[in-house]
Amino acid sequence: MIKVGVVGGTGYTGVELLRLLARHPGAQLHAITSRGDAGMPVSDMFPSLRGRVDLRFVTPAEAALDQCDVVFFATPNGIAMQQASDLVNAGVRVIDLAADFRIRDIAEWEKWYGMQHAAPALVAEAVYGLPERHREQIRSARVLANPGCYPTAVQLGFLPLIESGAVDLSYLVADAKSGVSGAGRKAEVHTLFAEAADSFKAYGVPGHRHLPEIRQGLVGMAGAPVGLTFVPHLTPMIRGIHATLYAKLTKDVDVQALFENRYRSEPFVDVLPPGSHPETRSVRASNICRIAVHRPQGGDVVVVLSVIDNLVKGAAGQAVQNMNIMFEFDEMLGLDVVPVSP
Amino acid sequence: MIKVGVVGGTGYTGVELLRLLARHPGAQLHAITSRGDAGMPVSDMFPSLRGRVDLRFVTPAEAALDQCDVVFFATPNGIAMQQASDLVNAGVRVIDLAADFRIRDIAEWEKWYGMQHAAPALVAEAVYGLPERHREQIRSARVLANPGCYPTAVQLGFLPLIESGAVDLSYLVADAKSGVSGAGRKAEVHTLFAEAADSFKAYGVPGHRHLPEIRQGLVGMAGAPVGLTFVPHLTPMIRGIHATLYAKLTKDVDVQALFENRYRSEPFVDVLPPGSHPETRSVRASNICRIAVHRPQGGDVVVVLSVIDNLVKGAAGQAVQNMNIMFEFDEMLGLDVVPVSP
Amino acid sequence: MIKVGVVGGTGYTGVELLRLLARHPGAQLHAITSRGDAGMPVSDMFPSLRGRVDLRFVTPAEAALDQCDVVFFATPNGIAMQQASDLVNAGVRVIDLAADFRIRDIAEWEKWYGMQHAAPALVAEAVYGLPERHREQIRSARVLANPGCYPTAVQLGFLPLIESGAVDLSYLVADAKSGVSGAGRKAEVHTLFAEAADSFKAYGVPGHRHLPEIRQGLVGMAGAPVGLTFVPHLTPMIRGIHATLYAKLTKDVDVQALFENRYRSEPFVDVLPPGSHPETRSVRASNICRIAVHRPQGGDVVVVLSVIDNLVKGAAGQAVQNMNIMFEFDEMLGLDVVPVSP
Amino acid sequence: MIKVGVVGGTGYTGVELLRLLARHPGAQLHAITSRGDAGMPVSDMFPSLRGRVDLRFVTPAEAALDQCDVVFFATPNGIAMQQASDLVNAGVRVIDLAADFRIRDIAEWEKWYGMQHAAPALVAEAVYGLPERHREQIRSARVLANPGCYPTAVQLGFLPLIESGAVDLSYLVADAKSGVSGAGRKAEVHTLFAEAADSFKAYGVPGHRHLPEIRQGLVGMAGAPVGLTFVPHLTPMIRGIHATLYAKLTKDVDVQALFENRYRSEPFVDVLPPGSHPETRSVRASNICRIAVHRPQGGDVVVVLSVIDNLVKGAAGQAVQNMNIMFEFDEMLGLDVVPVSP
Known part of the structure; x- marks a missing residue:
């Protein structure tokens, strides 16, 4: 059982990640951070999680993310690049669902995203998490750039x-x-x-x-x-x-x-x-x-x-697939569901 | 592991039942019948089931439903009442997702459903499967009338x-x-x-x-x-x-x-x-x-x-909940999921 | 041909009013005000109006609303009550699509709308514009409270x-x-x-x-x-x-x-x-x-x-119906359309 | 005022045609045919037309279509080609909203539509009704092939x-x-x-x-x-x-x-x-x-x-535009509306 942190759990990729992690047999939700909504039960914001996710949002300070095995960033672009280094140095593996580590050419990234990059060294190290292309590198990734949808x-x-x-x-x-x-x-x-x-x-x-x-x-x-x-x-x-x-x-x-x-x-x-x-x-x-x-x-x-x-293969699900690869779980663990149709 | 049969798997309650049963740890899908589509892989009709349900539709004759522990009827009204007696006599428990066994007053039923009832005796015996009201009777039901939505x-x-x-x-x-x-x-x-x-x-x-x-x-x-x-x-x-x-x-x-x-x-x-x-x-x-x-x-x-x-608490899910009660599984087995939102 | 002003044309009731007035044979759109978007062609905000409404949003100062025969307020609650008196005194008839003049009991209004009323005297005078109930009073109304949806x-x-x-x-x-x-x-x-x-x-x-x-x-x-x-x-x-x-x-x-x-x-x-x-x-x-x-x-x-x-009988259309009554047009003028279905 | 007939008024292009023709200042709806629904008020099938279209569906025999100036076919493919010749010979102009006269290569048409063509001579004569390309030929067309959507x-x-x-x-x-x-x-x-x-x-x-x-x-x-x-x-x-x-x-x-x-x-x-x-x-x-x-x-x-x-520029509206051209109306007559948005 690995300890999992989620930074920024108030968007759609965040709540989808919680949906998937809440029933993942190998992962334990340790903390979900939200500056703006700290103290609020997660299920007050997302009633679909009532009775399934019992955590409250906490501030980053309260979260003790450095005690996690892996931290997911479900934040806007530009957040993960500021916090990832400390976590990586503390031995925590990082999976970023935003775009901070996806583009290897820093100048290109800065042009499209309109800000200066805060961690170019981590970009160089980061693995692009498309398992069908990069499964081997993903196994040992310390920083994983989860692909866009x-x-x-x-x-x-x-x-x-x-x-x-x-x-x-x-x-x-x-x-x-x-x-x-x-x-x-x-x-x-x-x-x-x-x-x-x-x-x-x-x-x-x-x-x-x-x-x-x-x-x-x-x-x-x-x-x-x-x-x-x-x-x-x-x-x-x-x-x-x-x-x-x-x-x-x-x-x-x-x-x-x-x-x-x-x-x-x-x-x-x-x-x-x-x-x-x-x-x-x-x-x-x-x-x-x-x-x-x-x-x-x-x-x-x-x-x-x-x-x-x-929200799944295009975001939270692929992130969990990458987590499974990184921690040597069965790649389908927690993801082996039947699509909902109609 | 109980053996499960599904009669009439081509409607929405049918495919939803397959979605839930395909991942139910205590149930094994034995046969899915469809007169009109016998021979067709179920996942050709419902691509959402590809790789998750590998059965083909079979005719009722091929289905050997009397070897099941339980048979679900996801059929139009008026079908289950014609087939349930034989199954019950063969020791198979029946869960009807249609309306055949829901109304105890046969005349009332015949007025609203516009046909003659084929099995009044089973109506008298049937248990109305609203667990929050009738959990005790459900445990021993041989014929279960699954409530309407x-x-x-x-x-x-x-x-x-x-x-x-x-x-x-x-x-x-x-x-x-x-x-x-x-x-x-x-x-x-x-x-x-x-x-x-x-x-x-x-x-x-x-x-x-x-x-x-x-x-x-x-x-x-x-x-x-x-x-x-x-x-x-x-x-x-x-x-x-x-x-x-x-x-x-x-x-x-x-x-x-x-x-x-x-x-x-x-x-x-x-x-x-x-x-x-x-x-x-x-x-x-x-x-x-x-x-x-x-x-x-x-x-x-x-x-x-x-x-x-x-389609879930109003049909297939409640039917599985009733199956769980009837077969002494944990009542949440196979149903302990997080709602999909957004 | 009467001259018509619209205050606040950037919401749904506003654009719907423009859709109806643009083809009304007896009305001429004189000015559409928007503080925030003054200068912008109305059809830049609402491309559906391209080629049909050629006005630009103007500031209230530019609008010369006192030269209109009638002014519609398609504004948030609390705006019309501040501007209606001047217009009425200038001989302009006012149709408010918001709630400022709908509730006769000022204390009740203030309780539900959470603000102090700025023009209680106009409330006393205003006519509630449900033609099927108050057609006669509507004919001579100076201030018309258009009903809610x-x-x-x-x-x-x-x-x-x-x-x-x-x-x-x-x-x-x-x-x-x-x-x-x-x-x-x-x-x-x-x-x-x-x-x-x-x-x-x-x-x-x-x-x-x-x-x-x-x-x-x-x-x-x-x-x-x-x-x-x-x-x-x-x-x-x-x-x-x-x-x-x-x-x-x-x-x-x-x-x-x-x-x-x-x-x-x-x-x-x-x-x-x-x-x-x-x-x-x-x-x-x-x-x-x-x-x-x-x-x-x-x-x-x-x-x-x-x-x-x-947006029509519940807002802009009823407002035009009231205008038709107030100005002795045929009540169906500009409103005699066939619903769009499917 | 021209007399207009509609063959096959029970589909979406049919009801849309009725919506547009009901308020067209130059056209009078003479007859709407439907074999299956003859006798039924049109507005019983399409309540949106209540009070706006007072006709009943009639059989083709009752319709006296040869007294019309123009007949629209809003029928499935393969109908207009069987009836157009008689109408054209009677001096009635035909506008087909289906595909019968769109493809000049008969063999190609027969391959894609899976039936034998009943009126190849009319195909040769028919004008393809895309006004932006063929306005001049449309003016004198006896048979007009209204383009697909x-x-x-x-x-x-x-x-x-x-x-x-x-x-x-x-x-x-x-x-x-x-x-x-x-x-x-x-x-x-x-x-x-x-x-x-x-x-x-x-x-x-x-x-x-x-x-x-x-x-x-x-x-x-x-x-x-x-x-x-x-x-x-x-x-x-x-x-x-x-x-x-x-x-x-x-x-x-x-x-x-x-x-x-x-x-x-x-x-x-x-x-x-x-x-x-x-x-x-x-x-x-x-x-x-x-x-x-x-x-x-x-x-x-x-x-x-x-x-x-x-349903409009892709079907019924373009058909009315073509009618306007064929009968020398202003091309925008009856079509000069503001789009409905939101």
Whole structure:
């Protein structure tokens, strides 16, 4: 039984982490911090946790996080980079669900995130926590950068194509659609129900923060530059990401076999039979990524459909998967659930 | 490990039952029948079950249901009453999620359900599976009538008030709202997305089949006639029932204490603090019923707010709870999950 | 052609007012004020108005509202009461869509709205703009208090029963359900999509500001005290209110005829045939109130179902209807549209 | 005042057509046919039309359609082609909202629609009713093929780029998202609320019937072959299409100016300012198409965002626009409304 701390438990990734950790057989919730809500029972803010999580929010000072085996940061960008060093030096392993350690190029990070980085050395050390790519490095990571939601869906969808050199890297398109919980639990007008329901829109077309993260990942797979166009959209559902990916084949491969072989032993990637169209609800509340791959009319354009739950495989679930790998638990421990559908 | 059969696994209560049973530590799924879809892998119809339920639908003949310890009927009304006798005679215990065994007055049942009853003797023997009322009889039930969704939310909301004789029985109002999954997985126009989304309506005001079931339950609690007005509504959400109940107090009781005392030891009923307003999402995908009780402006009208997930505590979850009681499992076995919210 | 000013055009009632006034044949939009957004084209904030409303927001100083024939206040509570006197003295008629002039009892108003009233004399003079009750007084009103959304749906539903003395006034129940736009266009967590979608809850059970407004209206109809229990609910749709009303008949009346006779000549109240269940979408984007009346199982409980679009008949549309009456236009001018369904 | 007939008024395009025609100043609804529902008041099926459309459905025999000036077919595919000849010979102009006359290549049509064409000669004569491309031919059309919903959004989005020869025609991507009303008012499981809500999926990736229609249109603009990949998606909203289009520029053009110049005088196409992201709700219930055009990071990939209401500009509204052109009405007559938002 490892001792677990959570910093910033008041957002959607925070409460989802609590949902998963509360029933994890190998983890014990030690402390949940919130400066603003210290003293409040967690279940007062999240009634879904009543009777399942009995902790109160505490201040960072009260939390004694250095006694934890692992600390999750479910905070806004820019917080973990300030606190991680002390924890790591105290022997605590850190899993950051925000973006602080995801981009290796510090200047690039600072451009997209609009602040100075406080811990460049930790960025150099940090492991990018996409288990399907970096499982070995994850085992020994002291600082783990948990991938973003869009980057998870998009990278898993492109991975077999790029690793195998099957597609033209100069022109990749990722048209991605997210549920509104991806925007976080912040009081803002544009994500109000009466704004976001019964409507659909793109956003961030000139440039979205997940673009450099995805590009870095694809370049890593390719060992070469990639030309990526990434367009995110807001869709009127609570959870779920659907990435529709387009690429041109440069050789005539059996794309179905390519995907099946690549993901055969992955516990959380499910390659669907030919002709399938995965629905986001088929992975709701689970850590599964389901993928279908098509060559419409048998042509040289390959279309990949990749779905995840943005709060689970796209955030809290993948973080727990990474924790399982880091602490040598069974990788599915606490995550072996059946998606909730309908 | 008990052997479990499911008859009619192609509706929403069926797939929800599979979701819960697939991870139940004490139950083994033996067979799932569907005349129309025999031979098809269950997960072809319900992709959310891929990798979690590996069975195929079988015909009733192939199913060898008489080798099960318990058989669930997740069928339309009128099916279980034709098959239950043979199973019971073979020593198999039966849990019917439909309405065949819920109404003790056969003539009343036949009036509301529009068919002749095929097994009146089993009705006389059947136990009504609301554990909070009938736990002792449930232990030894051979035929269990699993309550309807509205009846569960409404009865649990009225129970402490009626058992304690605190309210005027002549005029009770139950204004109930259900998610659309309550209408089942049937191809019909009025439950299409483009019909039911972004809109709200009452239905069945002249008379709904759950009225006699609720009335029978309340009369049983009261030992006297009750005057009940029941109005169900369709609300644009997938899961969830919210019952808003109105009654006049006949004596000045502490309604909060009344509810807390009555449900103190119930594992699946959560009485909220004074002033609360439960949301249906706070019980999503769980077997919990959350209840708040109010006396607006301190008057003699009591307002009870009672929420459940119609597919769990209102159907499949309560059925598993009843199975746990019948087979002397821990009552929370397989049901001790955290609701999915947001 | 009358000159129209709108104070506070940045909320949902404001934009809805602009939608209706932009195509009103007898009204010319003179100025739309917003302190915070002065200078911005209105259609930058509300792209749905592009090409239809070409004005910019102006400051109150620039607006020259005293040159208008009528000024609408689509502001938060407490604004109109500070500005109305000057306008009225300048000969401008005022229609307030907020609550400043709705409650005749100043002390009661101050209790529920938590502020001191700035213009008690105008309250005494103001006309409550429910045309079906006060059409004659509306014609000559200088200050018009446009009714709240819940109060409109509830009062129109109870009106024929109370005016005719058919029901027990001591115990009336109004169980009302609103779309989320009723909460306004304010950045708040509880009305975010990911909070309010796919869920249902009651709120304000201990006491809601529309309670004294409804009660005042019902008392006015009855000429006697009424005992009213009012429970509002939040439902996951954008627009629409559904009020489900319960009362006990004190005499055996033909409730269908009662409603049809009362509303026969009303242009915006539609009494449905016996056995009907109005859907909120059947009045979407229109000024219509549709009502069905039931006596379940022929008993002495009468159930009224009353639906409106909260932003139209519950706010901006009724305000335009009142303007039409005040300026002797055809009452349906600019409002004679077909609801948008699906 | 022209006399208008509607064949097949029981689907969503039918009721939308009635909504628009009921208030059209130049058109008089003469007859609405429905074999299955003849005799029923139209407003019994569609309560939103109560008091606005007083007709009953009639049989085709009763309808005397040959006395109409124009007949709209809002029928399933394959009906109009059987009835249009007689009408045209009787001097009645025909507007088909289905696909019978859209594809000029009969063999191609028969392949995608799975039936033999009954009126190839009329296909040769028919005019494809995209006013922004074919306004002149529409004026004198006897048979008008009203475009499909996806084809309208996609063609209007690609039009300026292809007409101007600015993009690589060999690899165009149209990633399109539709509200569920696009699937029609048919009792089917996959469009039930509990199936389609709170979820997102692609469909028809191997091939969708709108692909050949779009391709034919783009080829017509280009005068050359085009390589098009078209992926439609189902999104949990009632109305709306959002097309996200990707192309590679072959020359360095000012795409914003290109779009603005092309659509300057179009009454129903609105080119948004640079950097915009149109929402489908900004055109809800209106005939407007709003378009934004981007070059992310100033590269050579152009991204076009094009939104319409699938039932209006994507069906009934465009049909009325075509009627206006054919009968020399002002093109905006009856369509000059403000979109309904929120």
